[in-house]
Amino acid sequence: MTYLDTQGNKDTSLDINPRTLGTKSKQLTQFHQGENLNTTIISTSIENSFLIRDQTQGQIDIINVNHKNDIQNISTDELRQNIIIVLNHGNHDLNPNNIEKIVENFHGRDIQFMSDDNLKDDIKSCIDKLDRDNSAHDIELSEAHSSHQENELDTINYNDKKKPTANHSNTLSQKNIPLSKRWNLINQRKRAIGKTEKSTES
Structure with a gap:
């Protein structure tokens, strides 16, 4: 418990040390939640937590603990990510x-x-x-992502430009043959197979 003045600062006119009420061990206070997604500040002093909040314009998450052993x-x-x-x-x-x-x-x-000896400047x-x-x-992540996208586009373009394989060409050429002509080719193959079987039997 800390006695504050009308401005929310520690009342220096009172000669009373801050006191912690209740259980000290393994306790924390979510003192302030900011909008910064990268950094959390852990303070071992409620007075410092007020000062840190003012110094960071309320942008940073602040957690207050009663003792250094509570940090762990x-x-x-x-x-x-940053603490x-x-x-x-x-x-x-x-x-x-x-x-x-x-x-x-x-x-x-x-x-x-960080110590609180020169807290404002250090923070x-x-x-x-x-x-x-x-x-x-x-920036590095953005550049890496852009490079990955460019590589994917290059791969797609390369695959599009690749020449068809022999089997693929044959398939395409067969598709372009008129149906009547394909039927004649099938019959010719059947007759050729039949002649081969007869000659084998004789």
Whole structure:
């Protein structure tokens, strides 16, 4: 629980530390849902969550946890591809076990850790970099898709231009023979076969 002033900021006139009510362990708050489809920010401080939301103009998903140990328990269903983890002063001391569990839980995601020492500037530069990287990735995918479509068209055109095979030519030529002539050819073949059988018997 944090006491705020009329502007929604922490009330500095009150000498009261923020307090967490209820169970601390393995809890999270979906602090804000933004429109950006690429990035989620995880914050270990409710005050930082307010500041992050203002700094990102409400475009980014923000999840708030009470303690660094809760980060490793967040379901990946809640997360975007890029994850920024903002640690406040009380949670800076991530040990190797914390980091290993976080990386394992967020397997396949791009993870960045950040302290809140220079939060405004760091958040802005980090988001700008991710936006540039995502734009470059989208361009690469678009070019690859266009190239694939061109290859498919080239294959279709090549197949259309291929000459008919010998069997195909014979089939076409047979189709062009008048029905009466084909009937005569069949009878001639039958007579030839009959003569061959008679000569064999004699």
